[in-house]
Amino acid sequence: MADQAKHTRRIFTGVDTTGAVPIEYRFSHARNGNRHLVVVFANFTAPDEYGWGNGVLDKVRGNILWIRDSFEGANSYYLCKRMDFSLEQSVAGVITRVMHSLHLTPQDVTVFGSSKGGSAALFYGLKYGFGNIVASVPQFNIGSYVLDGIPSAARLMMGEVTERNVAVLDAVLPDLVMASPHRNANIYLITSPQDEQYLRQVQPFVQLFQGYSNFNFIYNDSVLITGHGKVTLRNLPTLMGILNLLVDGVVPRIGLITNGGEVPEPDLAAIEQFLKDTSQVRGDSFPRPVITSPPAEAVLPPNGVAITGFAPGGVRVSIWENGKYVASAPVAADGSWSWQADRAFTAGRHLLRVFAADASNIQSERSDVVFTIDGQAPRTQHTITEAAPLPPAPVVTEPVDNSYVPGPVVRLSGHAPGAVRVDLAIGEHALGSAPVEDGLWTWQPEWGWRGGGHTVEVRAAYADGRVSGPGQVGFVVAGALARNPTLLQRYGG
Incomplete structure (x- = not known):
């Protein structure tokens, strides 16, 4: 999807380690006290594995929970690793804890996604009984799809890629549609015959929704749709309209509509405690990096910037300046780390911000490194020894x-x-x-x-x-x- 203007919502990031699998998430509070939660699942091309995280949801009025689908460098459909479905239970646990922290019920939750994210929205909505499901161009035969098109996901999800494991994953969603007791969910399934996956991944399964009281099949037969990724883009205004109607409690169907219910000054104590407990930055239990050199306010030559220190518990340190990533360095087994700049710094005062991260991407508080670059200044006791010329790159x-x-x-x-x-x-x-x-x-x-x-x-x-x-x-x-x-x-x- 095209990049949007910068975000206008404040975004919180965190890692929930309550379940068997750590789950990374982003969260944004509702506008004007709205009493609804939208859970967003990612597609295969989502930046940083967070779906719809580029600002397109900024005008959605409800609380928004984005859940990242990245485990061991691959995608899981939010289902399993090596056929272990404790990953699914960990994802469901995050959604449930956020929902309860907001004092909401499953009927106040909309699960939403496209492609892989659409499959996840159907799965979690029908299995855990959430009130609204918005799924754009999902895949139903998940095992066959990852086997043919996403081998890294197939290996992560199945471990051993066998016909039996493919068949198990192919049956997960169709069997759930047939057996789910949650047949009053408001379901909006968006697709198109121009989608190359339509004939194999959608059309054979639509009939399984017979008996669902509010199943809406949005079928876009537009010649402007040229493939799988274009279906969602062409239906973007419809999707945003459906989301905001559901957030406002308006279900697009004939019948009684109950609207409103905002709380102008909601009790945010529980959700704020959840955000604190699962924050990606854990300063209370993960010490910030210690800087051993250079000393504070050192005067350094343009090509002589080197930083050393200790970061016990981390696997790497990350270095930033003015909100922009500069570099990272691995942390040794004894907690030591070092970094030598491979570029000249401009003259003047610089502040680099350093944090440590562990294997679960939990981050420490930040430490600052402040120095001044002055190529004409003489060396003082505050100037570190000039580094040897950088060796050639590999x-x-x-x-x-x-x-x-x-x-x-x-x-x-x-x-x-x-x-x-x-x-x-x-x-x-x-x-x-x-x-x-x-x-x-x-x-x-x-x-x-x-x-x-x-x-x-x-x-x-x-x-x-x-x-x-x-x-x-x-x-x-x-x-x-x-x-x-x-x-x-x-x-x-």
Whole structure:
């Protein structure tokens, strides 16, 4: 979906670790005391795995809970990992705790999503009895779909990809539609015959909704729809209209309509306690990083910015300036970490903000590093020793930069003469490390890559503690081209 204007709603982020699987979420309070909760599930192309999180829901008047679908670097349909459905129970637990914190009932909840998110909306709505379900172009045979199109999701969800496991996941949603006791739910299923998935993934299952008292089938037969992703875009005004009607308690059907019920000064104590307890930043139990160098207000040369410290309990530290990501550095087993800038800093005063994160992406409070860059200033006791010239960045030979690879398993290799290891990352997220032997290195993850574009940075680490600047490789993993004309033009020929 196209980028929207910047958000006008305040967004809270958190990780609920109450269940067996930690669940990351975002939350935004309702406008004007509205008494409703919209739960949003992500599709496969959602930025950062949060669906509809780009501002398009800013005018929805209810409380909004976005739930992230990213586990071990892949998607799960919010259902299972290696056929263990405790993930589903953990997701349901987050929704229930937020609902109760807002003093709402299941009838005050709308579950909403498109594609993969539409399947999740139907599943959670029908299994847990939420009042309203809005599902755009869902898949019903989930196992077959991930087997054919999203191999990384298939491996995560099934563990061992077998015919039996495919059949089990194919039956989850159809069996639930036939057996669910919640047949009074207000269901809005949006689709189109122009959707390439319609004949296999939607049409055979519509008849299963016979006996549901308010099943609405929105069938958009528009020649302007050219594929799966376009169905939701073409129906966006309808979707937003349905959401706000449901949030206001207006169910689009013939019959008695009860509207209103706002609470101008609602009791927010419970939801605020939930947000506090599950906040992604846990300063009370996760200490902020300790900065050991440079000292506060040090004067540094433009090319001499290096930071060291300790972050017990973290797996990495993340460094930011003026709200923009700068770099990340791994935390060693003893809690130590170090970072050497690979660029010159401009003259003047700089404030870098550093936080630590653990394996569940729980974050510490922030620590500040303040220094001044003055290339003409003489060295003082507050100036750290000038760092040695940065060693050369590693060279990535496989895969070829800007290439298209079949996936889901992608091996990276290259050379870094003189280094002892290379560290790989995507943005601030560390992927892993590989030893360098005779100048050569190879790294292959145990997990499969999600379909789509990826840019990996590789840095070389040396025995004397120096770390090189990044070598970089970009590639596209199979599974995204058919859904993305831009990638098809660039990589598909």
